[in-house]
Amino acid sequence: MTRLAFLDLVPVVEGGTVSQSLANAADLARHAEAVGFNRYWTAEHHGMRGIASAATAVVLAHVAAATSTIRIGAGGIMLPNHAPLVIAEQFGTLDALFPGRIDLGLGRAPGSDQRVAHALRRTLTSDANDFPRDVVELQSYFADDGRTGIVATPGAGAKPEMWILGSSTFGAQLAAMLGLPYAFASHFAPDALDAALAIYRRDFRPSAQLATPYAMAGFNVFAAETDAEAELLASSQQQAFVALRTGNPRQLPPPVPGYRESLGAQGSAILDHVLQCSAVGSPATVARGIAAFVARTGVDELMISTSIYDHEARKRSLRLTAGAMTEMKVAA
Template sequence: MTKLSLLDLVPVTEGGSVSQSLANAADMARHAEHLGFTRYWTAEHHGMEGIASAATSVVIGHVAAATATIRVGAGGIMLPNHAPLVIAEQFGTLDALFPGRIDLGLGRAPGSDQRVAAALRRTLDSDPNAFPRDVVELQSYFAGADSSGGRTGIRATPGAGADVRIYILGSSLFGAQLAAALGLPYAFASHFAPAALDEALAIYRERFEPSEVLDEPYAICGFNVFAADSEEEAEYLASSMQQSFVALRSGHPGKLKPPVRGYRESLPPQYGQMLDGVLAATATGTADQVQGKVAAFVDRTRADELILTSAIFDHEARKKSLTIAAEAFSDTPRIAP
């Protein structure tokens, strides 16, 4: 059966604050836990005033402390921004605090522009093998429970022996190939970059090598949901996220804006086409409409898990949208692997 989870970028709204966004994140995680979701993920972004999850491991600790059973993790940590040992220590600490509940999704994008990347002291390594090497090194720190410290000779404390589940993230074919080669679960960013989704899933499943972690492929797909009591209201809620994408693509990113009625129809054709592309994996509408779109997406992808996301300006409207989506999903036929 296909599982359901939540990706929260911890949006900062116009007129809102980082403190309120972080309080909302904990509340959203509790809500997702109540709805029976499998996991709550947040993601590393830097230099973006509309996203409050830059210190990702800190946010994960905040959310895990506010919940009891739901898995909490990163979707993801941009590993080239960090020394693998530092991430092993951070997530080893999180596992010690919240045993058996911590996920670590790994991506290779900077999560920022080049100027911010330089401020992070990131080395822009053009070697295509750098990211795979860092992933394997990170795995060795978690596996190095003996005094020798595993393959590096360094023992991560905390970190050695931690029960942290690693996932490879991607929006292209590279991540699919790496996840398959290492026998790790794979999460595709179809919620904002759906173009290569079908090819990436095919490559991942065809080339998958069983590992100590996983016997068979496990694919998670990002999916946007804007659900409300009417289609008109759902379209209205979705306009905040649409504004964010237009602002980002036009070089003017900022805080999440209030919704605007008729926003999509007011756009020049080039921006409308851009939104149609980046938000292709989206269900907007009533419970019945969301159910139909979710069923079609699961049929197409055979996803083992959907991780839902949405940037909705009003916190309570966002919670209601998630509730409607969960109820609709519960009535959606699941596809056998």
């Protein structure tokens, strides 16, 4: 049956603080663990006032220390920003602290604009071979196979579960070639979802880590007791997406009644596109949306994203989502 994962960008809400966002992250992870989620991921973003997960490995240590059994990972680390040795050391440390619970999802986007990329002191190139080479180098550090001539300490012998992330077919091809699990960012970039999953499954080569393809896809869920309440909660994320796509990124704003109806043609088109893979509503509405998405994609795991302004409402959305999945399994 399809498993549930939770993607938390550690949003900083308007009127809130980074400290509170980090406290909320630990609380959400504990809550996700209690209601049956399989894993908690956060992602590397830089230079964004509304996201507090830039120091991703540090945030993961904080969250892992607050939980007991749920898998904790990066969804993902943007490898062009880092020397692979540094990531081997960071995630080798996490694996030593929390053995058997650490995931390492790898993406090839910078997670920032060019100004921020230069501030990170990495020279970015357009060579498509850089990312695959860096992934293989990182694998070598964990395997401690001597190919790099360097022993990563910590890192050598560590066994974080490595994933390839993507929003195009490039990542699908690489994940298939290396025999790694694959996660598609359909919660904000849905266009190539079906093509990427088809390529991944068709071209998958078994590896020491994985014998058969294992795919996960992002899906936005805003669940509440009623459809109307869920629509209101979703307006915070809708405002944030429109602001980002029109060049005015902001912290996560409070919900606005009737926001979707107030938009002009440009804003409506942005949301229609970016939120294609979403379910907004009561538990029954959410269950139907999830069932349709799983039937379409056949994914092994669903990565739920739910950016809601009110922390308790966000926790409730996760609980209702987990309940909807349980009802679906019983019905099946």
